Amino acid sequence: MRITPGRRRSTALLAAAAGFSLLVSACGSSDTTVAAPSSSAPTKLTGTVTFWHFFTDREADGIQKAVDKFVALNPGVKVEVKKGQDDDKTIQAIAAGQPIDVVLSYSTDQIGKFCSTGAWQDLSAYIARDGVDINQIPSVVRDYTQFDGKRCSMPMLSDTYGLYYNKKLLAAAGFSAPPKTMTELTDMAKKLTALDGKGTIQVAGFVPSFGFYENAPAHFAPSFGATWFNAEGKSNIGTDPGWAKMMTWQKDLVDFYGYDKLTRFTAGLGQEFSADNAFEKGKVAMMIDGEYRSAFIKAEAPSLDYATAPFPVDDAKPELYGSGYVTGNVIGIGRGAQNPEAAWALVKFLSTDTDSVVGVANAIKNVPTTTPALESPRLDKDANYQTFLDVFANAKSSTTPTTASGKAYQDTLGTFTEQWQAGKVPDLAAGLTTVDTQINDQLALGQAP
Amino acid sequence: MTLVAETHSVGTLNPAVRGRRRRQRLTVLAFLTPWLLGVTIFFVYPLLDTLYLSFTRYDLLSPPKWVGFSNYAFMATKDPQVRTAAYNTLWLVVILVPGRMLFGLAVASLVTRLKSGLGVFRTVFYLPSLVPPVAGVLAFVFLFNPATGPVNQVLGALGLPEPLWFNDPALSKPSLVLLGLWGVGDLMIIFLASLLDVPREQYEAASLDGVNSWQRFRYITVPNISPVLMFAAITGVIAALQYFTEAVVAASVASGQATTGGGNSSLLGYPEGSTLTYAQWLYNMGFKNYYLGYASALAVVMFVISLAVTLVLLRRARSLVYGVEGTR
Numbered sequence: 045m046r047i048t049p050g051r052r053r054s055t056a057l058l059a060a061a062a063g064f065s066l067l068v069s070a071c072g073s074s075d076t077t078v079a080a081p082s083s084s085a086p087t088k089l090t091g092t093v094t095f096w097h098f099f100t101d102r103e104a105d106g107i108q109k110a111v112d113k114f115v116a117l118n119p120g121v122k123v124e125v126k127k128g129q130d131d132d133k134t135i136q137a138i139a140a141g142q143p144i145d146v147v148l149s150y151s152t153d154q155i156g157k158f159c160s161t162g163a164w165q166d167l168s169a170y171i172a173r174d175g176v177d178i179n180q181i182p183s184v185v186r187d188y189t190q191f192d193g194k195r196c197s198m199p200m201l202s203d204t205y206g207l208y209y210n211k212k213l214l215a216a217a218g219f220s221a222p223p224k225t226m227t228e229l230t231d232m233a234k235k236l237t238a239l240d241g242k243g244t245i246q247v248a249g250f251v252p253s254f255g256f257y258e259n260a261p262a263h264f265a266p267s268f269g270a271t272w273f274n275a276e277g278k279s280n281i282g283t284d285p286g287w288a289k290m291m292t293w294q295k296d297l298v299d300f301y302g303y304d305k306l307t308r309f310t311a312g313l314g315q316e317f318s319a320d321n322a323f324e325k326g327k328v329a330m331m332i333d334g335e336y337r338s339a340f341i342k343a344e345a346p347s348l349d350y351a352t353a354p355f356p357v358d359d360a361k362p363e364l365y366g367s368g369y370v371t372g373n374v375i376g377i378g379r380g381a382q383n384p385e386a387a388w389a390l391v392k393f394l395s396t397d398t399d400s401v402v403g404v405a406n407a408i409k410n411v412p413t414t415t416p417a418l419e420s421p422r423l424d425k426d427a428n429y430q431t432f433l434d435v436f437a438n439a440k441s442s443t444t445p446t447t448a449s450g451k452a453y454q455d456t457l458g459t460f461t462e463q464w465q466a467g468k469v470p471d472l473a474a475g476l477t478t479v480d481t482q483i484n485d486q487l488a489l490g491q492a493p
Numbered sequence: 494m495t496l497v498a499e500t501h502s503v504g505t506l507n508p509a510v511r512g513r514r515r516r517q518r519l520t521v522l523a524f525l526t527p528w529l530l531g532v533t534i535f536f537v538y539p540l541l542d543t544l545y546l547s548f549t550r551y552d553l554l555s556p557p558k559w560v561g562f563s564n565y566a567f568m569a570t571k572d573p574q575v576r577t578a579a580y581n582t583l584w585l586v587v588i589l590v591p592g593r594m595l596f597g598l599a600v601a602s603l604v605t606r607l608k609s610g611l612g613v614f615r616t617v618f619y620l621p622s623l624v625p626p627v628a629g630v631l632a633f634v635f636l637f638n639p640a641t642g643p644v645n646q647v648l649g650a651l652g653l654p655e656p657l658w659f660n661d662p663a664l665s666k667p668s669l670v671l672l673g674l675w676g677v678g679d680l681m682i683i684f685l686a687s688l689l690d691v692p693r694e695q696y697e698a699a700s701l702d703g704v705n706s707w708q709r710f711r712y713i714t715v716p717n718i719s720p721v722l723m724f725a726a727i728t729g730v731i732a733a734l735q736y737f738t739e740a741v742v743a744a745s746v747a748s749g750q751a752t753t754g755g756g757n758s759s760l761l762g763y764p765e766g767s768t769l770t771y772a773q774w775l776y777n778m779g780f781k782n783y784y785l786g787y788a789s790a791l792a793v794v795m796f797v798i799s800l801a802v803t804l805v806l807l808r809r810a811r812s813l814v815y816g817v818e819g820t821r
């Protein structure tokens with residue numbers, strides 16, 4: 045084929061554009077190396093620290109008070125706080141090379157990615173240099189704040205899950221204590237459910253639908269002792285009998301209500317994080333939720349007569365009672381931090397200073413993540429909050445594993461549970477095995493060749 | 494003519510003419526530079542970069558690693574959701590696009606026949622398309638709430654079945670079509686302008702020949718507005734292939750998960766994946782799970798399909814659009 049001058053020019057242009065693209069791609073790959081900290085901590089901190097966190101409104105005010113205390117102790121430092129910044133925004137900002145000194149994330153799901161990619165700096169050298177006692181952090185929290193032996197975050201309060209129940213509704217149905225096993229939960233849920241003349245649900249004893257409020261498989265898993273991965277790091281959902289038990293319990297209760305009736309009922313309920321929350325409105329007698337709910341109830345439904353308890357457990361595993369799902373907020377230093385020493389000082393203050401941790405915990409009703417803060421007499425405790433402190437301290441409490449692919453494995457199971465509860469999975473065992481395959485394939489997609 | 498003459502004698506140009514031509518080229522290039530820069534930076538570079546990234550493993554935070562065709566292999570054999578997402582998107586292309594075009598044309602035709610109140614009706618039908626998409630979807634989903642929405646309350650009062658609408662996987666996509674019909678004002682307004690542009694004398698002549706309404710529409714209206722119909726078809730198909738905001742917001746609100754973060758994540762494509770579109774899945778894989786390399790492969794496939802559909806439509810336009818050179 046004869047190449048005409050025009051064609052040659054086009055080819056050259058295309059090649060140039062491709063070369064340019066590859067060049068820019070290469071340039072765009074962020075440098076993952078960061079400078080090591082100095083051998084001794086600076087005697088005086090100066091400069092500006094940018095601090096991105098996800099809290100808003102009432103909870104953001106609680107964080108701001110802690111930041112103000114830090115600034116009062118370090119008058120040479122100015123902290124620029126950007127609230128309402130979720131993980132998506134912070135990751136994209138860090139990837140784009142935006143200098144963020146301190147980052148606070150609401151979930152442990154992305155810790156694997158933060159640590160493995162260096163998006164959040166390794167804090168080990170700072171911790172060793174300053175002699176921070178890492179053992180003041182409970183072991184479950186120590187686990188979810190590191191990945192593959194690399195500690196790129198510190199905990200800053202945790203969320204712990206348990207059962208909320210409406211005392212007035214339970215008393216009216218003749219119950220004086222919350223359920224402790226799944227059988228008790230199911231029986232009580234049925235008796236607490238009120239229907240109208242047409243069979244429409246007016247009050248649900250317990251809404252079992254996955255996807256409703258905090259009804260995630262991850263939050264129920266500790267009650268069945270269900271594990272996500274085996275020792276080889278492969279998905280364990282099809283093998284661990286806890287998952288099949290959970291699914292069976294959940295589907296039985298869904299079928300009691302009727303899937304369509306339950307869907308219609310939940311569609312008419314208020315949004316989870318609003319004053320129309322169904323539990324706060326007395327439309328749901330029992331539900332699973334985190335300790336933070338008590339602060340919402342205090343603000344939105346102060347007259348609600350409720351109590352809390354550990355979430356019921358599998359009848360065959362009574363030893364699990366008292367445990368629950370634990371997750372938390374994690375704080376670290378961004379890869380492009382401009383003022384890493386001051387950033388570390390802020391991270392250390394917010395995560396380990398007992399007065400600061402207790403102050404924020406009291407303000408937003410989260411569980412403190414250091415032993416001195418948990419034992420502090422300044423920690424505001426009532427019986428409802430104590431439930432979550434006990435769940436947090438329980439050795440059998442667990443969290444979701446961190447992976448380099450984030451929470452994709454939880455989403456894969458979530459997709460399956462939707463089909464399952466709608467009655468579209470004829471063979472549960474085969475379905476869970478398929479979930480294993482899908483999760484393993486997806487994990488492989490995220491691993492470097 | 495001078496230019497033509499010069500073009501044909503390019504090998505024998507004297508230095509003065511060459512200089513003038515070079516200056517002309519530079520002038521043209523100077524005027525084109527802003528466009529060239531825009532296209533290069535915002536189209537050519539992202540396109541080529543996406544193509545390159547589709548052959549890599551890339552998580553946004555660490556450098557991309559070349560993996561050959563493995564992303565495409567995963568898409569073809571292992572991705573559990575991509576087929577669902579592609580099916581839903583194709584469904585919207587096949588149902589939503591013609592549905593909106595037909596409804597928009599019907600509304601525009603009705604409006605042209607109004608003897609009075611033309612401005613009022615035109616405004617009423619056009620207003621929904623001005624509502625921000627998120628706000629519009631929120632309002633629409635609340636209207637169709639199976640338990641508390643006014644639509645089901647009216648149906649119930651009439652003794653009719655009360656569907657689950659956005660909460661039913663069989664009705665969620667048709668509900669999105671209803672949403673699309675509600676916001677048809679953007680199409681209606683261009684169809685209306687086109688219909689008002691059809692020469693009246695053609696209708697008068699047809700009346701004298703005794704043609705019926707269907708024949709008037711088929712042989713006079715359609716040929717005259719065919720370029721606008723083709724424009725609506727092409728832009729509609731491209732928009733449907735990229736369908737995102739409405740589906741995400743509708744699924745999020747209907748599932749009761751209007752917030753993200755902190756608690757349970759929103760269920761993608763609720764209910765049961767029935768509203769999961771290709772663009773959503775691409776975004777989810779790229780910016781939620783951070784499989785940017787794989788998301789790039791999804792984007793490349795979407796680009797190729799969009800390009801192919803557009804080329805087919807444009808080719809068909811030669812035979813369907815009246816007034817295009819070489820057609821009937």
